[in-house]
Amino acid sequence: MAGHGARGRSGGRPTLEEVAARAGVGRGTVSRVINGSPRVSDATRAAVEAAVAELGYVPNTAARALAANRTDAIALVVPEPETRFFAEPYFSDMLRGVGAELSETEMQLLLIFAGSDRERQRLAQYLAAHRVDGVLLVSVHADDPLPDLLAQLEIPAVISGRRSAEETLPSVDSDNYGGGRAAVEHLVSRGRSRIGHLAGRMDVYGAQRRVDGYRQGLRDADREVDDRLIVPGDFTEEGGRRAMTLLLERFPDIDAVFAGSDVMAAGARQVLRESGRRIPDDVALIGYDDSAIARHMDPPLTSVRQPIEEMGRAMIDLLLGEIADRRPVASRGLEKRQLVLPAELVVRASS
Amino acid sequence: MAGHGARGRSGGRPTLEEVAARAGVGRGTVSRVINGSPRVSDATRAAVEAAVAELGYVPNTAARALAANRTDAIALVVPEPETRFFAEPYFSDMLRGVGAELSETEMQLLLIFAGSDRERQRLAQYLAAHRVDGVLLVSVHADDPLPDLLAQLEIPAVISGRRSAEETLPSVDSDNYGGGRAAVEHLVSRGRSRIGHLAGRMDVYGAQRRVDGYRQGLRDADREVDDRLIVPGDFTEEGGRRAMTLLLERFPDIDAVFAGSDVMAAGARQVLRESGRRIPDDVALIGYDDSAIARHMDPPLTSVRQPIEEMGRAMIDLLLGEIADRRPVASRGLEKRQLVLPAELVVRASS
DNA sequence: ATCACTGGTGGGAGCGCTCCCACAGTACCT
DNA sequence: AGGTACTGTGGGAGCGCTCCCACCAGTGAT
Incomplete structure (x- = not known):
């Protein structure tokens, strides 16, 4: 609204290049400021930030995704029909925790149902296209092929609960x-x-x-x-x-x-x-x-x-760690990547 | 798994270029096949489709979004806290209709909560980045600034219900x-x-x-x-x-x-x-x-x-129409863009 | 004075697509 | 025969970023 007057001569949304021109710096420098690199002098940073504000610059996610090969999005995959999703408070609690933890970041959460075969087909296509940086798997049955698919596609994933004592995936479980x-x-x-x-x-x-x-x-x-x-x-x-x-x-x-x-x-x-x-x-x-x-x-x-909401938060923490850590392809151990959160007895009149 | 042997010499995912080389055609032709253009001979189409299958080619969404300036995603914006979203069957019915109608397309649905100020802030940023091609607005109050924001950003939107007799947005309401x-x-x-x-x-x-x-x-x-x-x-x-x-x-x-x-x-x-x-x-x-x-x-x-699920379907239909029609910026009338679906009396014992 | 470095910066290359123009080939008119 | 109109096709340009290499001071050691 007010203050966003100059919008780039070309009429469309301003680009990095235009911000750079306005701030009197190079494209690379603006990119560094946008991404919070420490290798920028305070004066330059201030100038760039001013230009960004004046132009109302917002990064183009598609361009970033293409150049950097990441999407800044993760999926919460629910292998159940939508009906159960709404019926069971488990999912709503989980979603609350996940959403809360994610709101601190720039990450976008996608909710994907994979209850029917059709939906699973679609999900497979979706994952193959690498449209998310990571996946949260909730309520997965022991014989579900999804974890294998994710491993094959090398997409970081965290599972809620464990499928067995020898769970191979990073996981968050309750005690x-x-x-x-x-x-x-x-x-x-x-x-x-x-x-x-x-x-x-x-x-x-x-x-x-x-x-x-x-x-x-x-x-x-x-x-x-x-x-x-x-x-x-x-x-x-x-x-x-x-x-x-x-x-x-x-x-x-x-x-x-x-x-x-x-x-x-x-x-x-x-x-x-x-x-x-x-x-x-x-x-x-x-x-x-x-x-x-x-x-x-x-x-x-x-x-x-069970501390479902906390489990959701913990899953996000783990997943973001997985995503960040995947440059050094070192296959670290699972030690720190399998959490067990305490369960608590709530005493009422029935006992 | 089996059959997907050749994955492109570079190790990564196959690109349009690689598919083109394999099929013995040009890049443009592969693009045409992928996007279902009719201007391709049957023989060529078959060859390309074979190459796509052999390589297990999946289009890169980010590249497509960047080049075509569209995201193939739409958002369902819920201006309520998550709690109410789960509590009221209205939303689950709506989501079911929307999901069903959308599953026929390549469009991706994003569920966005905008209950708190923080969330609304985030949403504004999100919309400014044009990360969706269109927006579904449900349960909007008369004085909500969101519709104006969308109009200003020129993002197609459809609203459920009408805010007044002079509703300016395309809408789907029940009678x-x-x-x-x-x-x-x-x-x-x-x-x-x-x-x-x-x-x-x-x-x-x-x-x-x-x-x-x-x-x-x-x-x-x-x-x-x-x-x-x-x-x-x-x-x-x-x-x-x-x-x-x-x-x-x-x-x-x-x-x-x-x-x-x-x-x-x-x-x-x-x-x-x-x-x-x-x-x-x-x-x-x-x-x-x-x-x-x-x-x-x-x-x-x-x-x-009220036929909530049908309303969801209708909203998607309208929105997809809006999105498709926006090349000719003709601001058509609202006649065909405001639907009213019949409500039905369900008689039970209380009357 | 020369030689390292180092923090700060500019800009080329390239990500994988779509768009569009150019052009070959065929078909159908004058 | 020459025009005109298509249909089908190839490939250049360019979308807006990130990555990275080159480069330019300035600083301190030699």
Whole structure:
């Protein structure tokens, strides 16, 4: 608006060259100022900045991308249909963290859904065109081919969670092991004696770790681990019902249940109610994820909270590091590139 | 993987030049094939396509953007904080429509939040850099400066809804007038005699139109319109409660209420219940938006559904037209560039 | 005085495309 | 035969940057 009078004689947007002319310096110098190089004298920098302001200069991203071979954009790839994206708070929390961390930079975030085959096809094309400098992979299944594709294209990527104990990609996970342990520890401290576990899908590494944590929690309390107390579910409400039913058949005297997800806990709650048991009086119940379900359940559900938003931030940090570090193609170790963030038990009335 | 052996001697990605050499044609010809120009013989086209497939050629977007001065990307700008984006089904429906329509093209969709001042600042910078070919504006308030900015930068834009009767931007709206009319018509046909209206914020054009439709609906039935039956609210639950309370004071014998949104209807429902009135026996209730609230209310709420997803599709169609048409800078009229899609009454138990 | 350096700078080359002009070839008129 | 109009094609120019090499002081050591 005001102050942006001179717009370059050619009518279009001003270019580096025009800024250079106006500031009485060379093209290279302007480029250096724009990119924050330290090798510019203060006087020159000031002159260039003045010219930039006067002309209302904005760098042409396409030209920069072409010359520098980078795009200043990263993609958040969601291998799920959009419906689930909106339904699960996981994604909204993640997006918030990612967005917040990214707002400190010049990087642009692209949200890409890859739920259908069509969409995956499109994504592959997109990645092949190297239209992003890096990729954030969330909620990836163990057998997904995407990580391999990214490796082949040499596109830096960070994954949320780990696909297995031998995860090869830089990753940010929450402490599922610690979360499981904390849940059991809490139940023990509340004086519960027979603690069951409704496990998630065992092909999900995080679910395995929760089981491991559950076991260790019992051992820590010098309790014997009875494998029949561990019933696998599939993270669904129906799965939770079935698992709970089975558990009740095996152990009618059970007095505590740790579910691998809030949704499963909701299923378990129904079965417990139907069997005439009160929560928490007869049976204590703990979920996982600390989702809206947990807060709105009757009674409110004790649950293990994962720091999703922080995970998003951490993923960006890692990814930006990966992108910056790729000039020296040194394939550094994974030590510092696999983070595990603590999970936290949120105690409510159900335990 | 297999078949993509030859990747260009230089090790990097193959270029147009390399494809041309391989196909035994010139650079221009390959470009023509890639861009689907009809001015290429079938034989040549086949040869080029073979070379493209063999080399696994993918066009370099940055180079194309630089040379052609276009980005093949459009932005969906959400002038709300992310929280509301996830909370309101409006956005998810819109995104679904937009995504579906866009998947037929080569266009890339960018989702940009402009809820905070910081984000708006960033957006302005982004638009000034012309990083998108066009913009979809959803949920814009009447006094938002964004449309002006876009006009000034000469970036094609389409708005959802209209800011006023004299909307200058290409727009896609739903028939708020028709929706209001249909609601009243329905209530009349159900034998209701005294029909009130809880209006939305009157600085929202769509809310005004719903009032207009309400009035016309009464006139259509040869009923007199009493303005005291129209109570303005603000689209919130609390606003709905206040408006309903006022309406009951004025007309204790009221037997039907048409609310400007489902949320307001929810507020009204509480007040009606507290006053001992039954829905629909004593008072019929109709909402607007056909949101999840409507389906889950007790009793389920009759509501006016807007075809959000279709609106998203239509917006893309319009925008792509705008983008394509901008070479001949002819400022055509707005006739064909302002769409109004029909709203539909979904009848449930509340009426 | 000569020889290193060093911080600061200018500008050529080139990124991979699109646009457009030039031109060969064929077809169809006078 | 000569014109006129296409269709199909090749390749130069140029989009606006970054990268990098060359160069010009100035400074301190020899």
